[in-house]
Amino acid sequence: MALLPVLEGLHSAESFHRAFLDAFFERAREIEAHPLQFEDSLKGRLIAAVFEEASTRTRLSFETAAHRMGARVISISDVKSTSHAKGESLLDSARMVGSYADLVVWRHPRDGATRLISQAVDVPVVNAGDGRLGHPTQTLVDLYTLYREWGSLEGKTVGIMGDLRNGRTCRSLLWGLSLAGARVVLLPATGLDWEAGFETRVLERSGLRSREVCHSLFKEWTGSESARLIEPKGLLQGSLFRDHTPRLDHLDALYLTRLQVERGGKASSGGYPGIRIPQLRDALLESCLILHPLPRLAEVPVELDQDPRARYFMQAQMGPIVRQALFLAMLRPDVWPLPDLAPLPSGNPEHRLGPCQNPGCITLQEGLRAPWRVCGRKNRLFLCSYCDSKLTVEYVGCKSSKRVHPIHSQEVMKIRPENLRPYVSRDDALEEGYQWGG
Numbered sequence: 001m002a003l004l005p006v007l008e009g010l011h012s013a014e015s016f017h018r019a020f021l022d023a024f025f026e027r028a029r030e031i032e033a034h035p036l037q038f039e040d041s042l043k044g045r046l047i048a049a050v051f052e053e054a055s056t057r058t059r060l061s062f063e064t065a066a067h068r069m070g071a072r073v074i075s076i077s078d079v080k081s082t083s084h085a086k087g088e089s090l091l092d093s094a095r096m097v098g099s100y101a102d103l104v105v106w107r108h109p110r111d112g113a114t115r116l117i118s119q120a121v122d123v124p125v126v127n128a129g130d131g132r133l134g135h136p137t138q139t140l141v142d143l144y145t146l147y148r149e150w151g152s153l154e155g156k157t158v159g160i161m162g163d164l165r166n167g168r169t170c171r172s173l174l175w176g177l178s179l180a181g182a183r184v185v186l187l188p189a190t191g192l193d194w195e196a197g198f199e200t201r202v203l204e205r206s207g208l209r210s211r212e213v214c215h216s217l218f219k220e221w222t223g224s225e226s227a228r229l230i231e232p233k234g235l236l237q238g239s240l241f242r243d244h245t246p247r248l249d250h251l252d253a254l255y256l257t258r259l260q261v262e263r264g265g266k267a268s269s270g271g272y273p274g275i276r277i278p279q280l281r282d283a284l285l286e287s288c289l290i291l292h293p294l295p296r297l298a299e300v301p302v303e304l305d306q307d308p309r310a311r312y313f314m315q316a317q318m319g320p321i322v323r324q325a326l327f328l329a330m331l332r333p334d335v336w337p338l339p340d341l342a343p344l345p346s347g348n349p350e351h352r353l354g355p356c357q358n359p360g361c362i363t364l365q366e367g368l369r370a371p372w373r374v375c376g377r378k379n380r381l382f383l384c385s386y387c388d389s390k391l392t393v394e395y396v397g398c399k400s401s402k403r404v405h406p407i408h409s410q411e412v413m414k415i416r417p418e419n420l421r422p423y424v425s426r427d428d429a430l431e432e433g434y435q436w437g438g
């Protein structure tokens with residue numbers, strides 16, 4: 001049994017928490033300040049990097065991180081050259097790669113891929129981007145870039161703009177910023193907002209609330225003068241009595257993202273939001289750091305590169321340092337431990353529900369049943385435990401009372417999580433011996 005904390009893998013920024021982030025940033029700072037001290041810290045270790053999607057920064061910065069600490073790397077960057085081309089399943093490929101290496105980094109076009117992979121692999125698995133779902137190490141890079149500037153993210157106001165629906169860096173960043181104590185202004189491109197259920201989950205987990213704020217620049221960017229601000233509860237009680245939307249007076253950072261064309265993102269006829277150089281003179285952006293996970297398209301003009309507020313190349317430069325800190329915590333916890341990440345439930349595979357409704361879910365590619373996990377403070381919400389999409393559930397049984405109730409019944413909230421049994425059809429429940437509880 002491990003005596004020290006061991007990070008068993010990183011799949012989602014939902015696993016972050018304040019103690020982890022604080023310790024992580026301190027470790028990254030140590031590595032940045034004293035790189036030579038870590039030169040041989042992973043000597044004798046082997047890291048596998050499998051990239052089933054295009055990448056420049058993520059793959060090279062993982063590999064750089066490994067090389068800087070004396071580890072060796074095996075990698076796949078063209079999945080067509082592997083036995084996937086002969087029909088090998090992801091689980092079989094992963095089982096094999098995991099048996100060769102001490103740690104596996106995987107990028108995959110499907111949502112939830114690394115959570116599935118981790119079921120078959122005994123070594124830590126790191127998500128290097130899975131479909132539109134998440135990119136947690138990019139979030140560590142983004143947060144560390146801001147931490148270097150400010151020392152703490154607490155109370156800072158950060159905008160996230162662009163294709164929220166398809167942008168995995170945006171989803172992970174919302175988790176990261178809200179768990180680090182920042183206020184977040186959401187500026188989705190027209191028609192490219194994420195589903196309300198995702199934001200509700202973040203608000204519930206972080207104890208935050210959402211309200212509207214406005215600024216004339218928002219209209220130039222997204223077509224709407226108002227945006228959602230996510231912040232700690234109770235900050236602005238006075239605003240409950242206002243009859244207008246409060247104006248935001250400054251942003252500490254703005255995170256732009258490109259349109260995710262490869263995931264079906266389409267710009268509206270009004271165009272896609274980006275910064276225009278004259279907008280940089282607006283007081284809203286006076287001391288606003290400009291971030292972007294890259295690659296960029298037209299949303300960040302090259303003329304901005306020389307502006308003292310630009311930080312996107314600095315972000316990319318921090319990539320190897322951040323990934324070094326992660327490797328150390330996973331492979332050398334005896335010397336460089338970090339607090340454990342919050343575990344994500346592995347999910348319950350026992351049910352008679354239909355397949356996951358998310359066409360991008362890894363379970364559909366692999367022909368697997370989606371295990372469920374449950375969340376929600378006001379209503380029980382059953383999620384695919386791989387891709388976090390809402391599963392269709394109409395009735396819920398209690399394994400202890402053997403009664404079944406409609407999903408929105410108050411009785412369902414009283415059932416202990418370990419006794420939940422979700423159904424689409426009441427007949428399925430009755431067939432399994434449940435009594436109708438109304």
Ligand code: CP
Binds near residue numbers: 055056129135138293
């Ligand atoms: N930011 C990022 O994920 O870049 P790459 O796609 O180049 O890895």
